[in-house]
Amino acid sequence: MHVSASRWHLSHHHRRKTGFVLPLALGTSVVLLLGSASMHSLALHGRLRARIDVQQHQRRDQLRSAAMAFAAQAAAPGQDCLLAWGASHWDGLNRICPKADLKALRAGQVGETRWRLLDWQPNGEQAQLQVVLVSSGSAAQLLLRRRDTGFQLRQGLQILPAVDVAKTSPDEVAL
Numbered sequence: 001m002h003v004s005a006s007r008w009h010l011s012h013h014h015r016r017k018t019g020f021v022l023p024l025a026l027g028t029s030v031v032l033l034l035g036s037a038s039m040h041s042l043a044l045h046g047r048l049r050a051r052i053d054v055q056q057h058q059r060r061d062q063l064r065s066a067a068m069a070f071a072a073q074a075a076a077p078g079q080d081c082l083l084a085w086g087a088s089h090w091d092g093l094n095r096i097c098p099k100a101d102l103k104a105l106r107a108g109q110v111g112e113t114r115w116r117l118l119d120w121q122p123n124g125e126q127a128q129l130q131v132v133l134v135s136s137g138s139a140a141q142l143l144l145r146r147r148d149t150g151f152q153l154r155q156g157l158q159i160l161p162a163v164d165v166a167k168t169s170p171d172e173v174a175l
Contacts, residue, residue: 063139063140065111068153071150071153079100083122115133124146137162137163138159139162
């Protein structure tokens, strides 16, 4: 009886031992798969974040370029007359400022990027400029400082809520 009991114990122990490799392999595979998927997800998220950062940097550069284009147009002869007033008053200044080019101040293009003036508010030696990129509706508010040669863009810009440029009249946007 002692022999048959030990055979039963060895046989039972042997059956338990042979069935643990497959579940262990499956469990390890699941853990590795989940870890790999997690790492892949983190990599994709990091790449997406980097792409968004690059796009935001490009948009800021485009808005600053539009503001510099406005400042260049503002330095043209005859524009000083208009720039003393806020943009909302420009339409009524045709007689006072006959040499001013209102269209050049209201819209322009830098490279492939078209921009439009949203607002201009002079305040002594400074001015506040708001521009929008026609293609994206991205808008910003920038500060300019009056210099002997015209207005110079100051550091920084404030991003404004997106603007629906579809409401813009075609003659303001067309170049």
